[in-house]
Amino acid sequence: MAEHGLRKWIITITVIMASLLELIDTTIVNVALPQIMGNLGATLEDAGWLVTGYAVANVIVLPMSGWLGDRFGRKNYFMASIILFTIASILCGNATGLYELIVFRILQGLAGGGLLSTAQAILIETWPREEVGMATALFGLGAVVGPTVGPTIGGYITDHFNWPWIFYVNIPVGALAAFLVSMFVKESPQYAKGQPIDWWGIAFLAIGVGSLQVVLEKGESEDWLATPYIAVLIVSTIVAAVAFIWRELSTDHPVVNFKILRFRSFSVGILTSFALGFALYGSVFIFPVFCQNLLGFSAQQTGELLFPGGMATICMMPVVGMMLKRGIPAQLMSTIGFVLFFIFSWMLSNSTLESGTGNFFWPLIIRGIGMSLLFVPLTTLAIQDLHGKDIGQGAGLNNMMRQLGGSFGIAILTTLIHIKSGINRNILLENINPYNPAFAEKQQAFIQGFQSKGYSAFDAQQMANKAVEGSVIKQTMLVTYDNIYLLVGVFVLCCIPLVYLQKFKKNVALPVDAH
Incomplete structure (x- = not known):
């Protein structure tokens, strides 16, 4: 049952706050790696597992989050994830060795995977069905802005405090979010309570998705098939993926219900979410490297450059939600978003070694507006036909595909930079x-x-x-980065036809669970 008035807004702020914890921590550690390496005596290769371990744990839990919410209740699972994430943050800050820190980061990633999709499902249930576009827009604030501001926050904390504070800042936010969830979020039906647990499905999922994520994170730096463990993981990914799909289609109580792919809008939507992740995380990955390594900008300058674009996204999200509510087709808005993202990529592909901070202001503003016109309509189109327990399953799969899109994007772009250079x-x-x-x-x-x-x-x-x-x-790196920017732009243009395979609806409304 949808909420109204002050309670609706308290729940909205709470779930966005919780999802931001996970999203910011996806990238906040990156800029602190040099200081962590110095303090803990680690190599860059070993410290990289702080990022990889978190991402692997995160992407394993994402597709299972719908099932976990159905089994334990979304409120219980959401609150447990917040508490575990907060405890893991404390443990990370108190870690005295690298391997200890990696273990706690994996724990943090497992908890974080339950935050994002469950937050989205709770938000969709909280808002009236005729206002689901606005709910998606508000959720998108965290999903798009989080990865963008993470490095900025991490850089500021690292410059002015010690690295443990990038984890300690989660403590008050997590504690407040857990309290508000316990007070205001209503419990949803426990659809899977009492059903047998699909242990084989969980095992195949963990092996398949986990192996794939490690391959994408480490493949380029390890020279792909030239490294034995990468070759083994590629084989593991393929075998486990086939076994997982067979298992989920043959069992009566799957951990991931592939039957929701019968909805055309959703099956096409996970492809567009993959494309969105590729563009979002790929561009966030390329730009700071380009600015700092080639143009000589500091981490703080780069963060300040990204900030106005993030603000443009924040300002546009509610506007996009209102446009959806008034019946403007999501396909039209997402097409404009893809075109704007291409313009951003094209403008950056004309960069020179003399480019200064002023040359990037408008391209990043255009990117920010384009991202708001992409995230909200694409997510709305993907989940428009889902209802009941399918909402949690769909949100988990959709978020996993966006995450994998980002991982594929970074891996592919890194490899292309190496080859093109x-x-x-x-x-x-x-x-x-x-x-x-x-x-x-x-x-x-x-x-x-x-x-x-x-x-x-x-x-x-x-x-x-x-x-x-x-x-x-x-000059080599300049030409290479310019080529990569243009390639990303062409890629997003090629994704436009996909959105027209989804159903056109005015005033998109989602059936929601009854409490």
């Missing part, structure tokens, strides 16, 4: 020869510049060669 370097080196007037002029200018500072002819020649090599590296 080699190709672009070879192309540029073709012009580095004494018969090229432009190169000869540039090299001579370097030599004369160093000689004017008092260096000998031999030293000036050596330094000029190094300066040329530095220019080649910078």
Whole structure:
């Protein structure tokens, strides 16, 4: 039964607050890795498992969250996830060794996986069915803004405090969210209570999805099939995925109910959610690396650049929700969102080594507006036909596909950057020869510049060669990043036809559970 008045808004703020805990912690650790490595005496490869372990645990629980909510009740499961996440945050902050911290991060990821989809399901049930677009928009504030502001918050905390505080900040928020859930959220029916547990399904899911996530997180840095454990994990992913699908289709009480794929809008919607994750997480991954490694921006400058785009998303989300409520087709809005995201990518693909902070303001504003026009309509289209216990299952699968889309996006883009940089370097080196007037002029200018500072002819020649090599590296990476930005833009344009395979509805309304 839908809520009204002050209670509805308290529940809304509570579930958004809880989901933000999980979403911000997905990226907040990244910028603190150097300090953690220094304090705990870890290598970058070992410290990377702090991110990988969290992501693997998170993506394993996401598709199961609907079943867990049905078995224990959404309120109980949601509150338990918040409490466990808060306790895990305390343990992470108090960790005295790297492996201890990795274990606690995995625990945090397991708890976090239950926050996102359960929060969305509770929010959909809380709002009247004719206002589900607005509910999705409010949920989208956390889902889109969280990964964007995570590095900014992490950078600020790391610069001004010690790294444990990136975990300690979760404590008051988690405690308040748990209290408000206990006071205001009503319990939903426990559809799966008393049913046998699908242990085989859980095992196959954990092995398949967990192996896939590790492959995506570590594959490029480990040179893919050249590393034995990556090859084993790829085989494990395929075998476990086949076994999981067979198990879930043959058992009477599956942990993930694939029967919801009979709804065309949902089956197409998980593909568009995958595309959204690819664009959202892929662009968030590329941009800070591009700004800091190539243009020399500080972490704080990069965070400040991302902030206005995040604010644009925040301001637009309620507007998009109202547009959906007034009957504007979700397909039309998502098409505009894809086009805006392409414009953002195209503008960044024209970046130069002279680009400054002012050159990125409008592209990031356009991206922020585009993301609001994508997340809300795409999520609404995906879940428009779901009701009852299908809402929790659908929310879990939809969020998992967005998460996997991000993981695939980062893995693919990282690999492409590696490949394209080699190709672009070879192309540029073709012009580095004494018969090229432009190169000869540039090299001579370097030599004369160093000689004017008092260096000998031999030293000036050596330094000029190094300066040329530095220019080649910078130009190579610039062309590579520009190519990748354009590739992401073309990818999102190719996704537009998918949304027109979903049903057109005015005033999208979801049947909700009765309490």
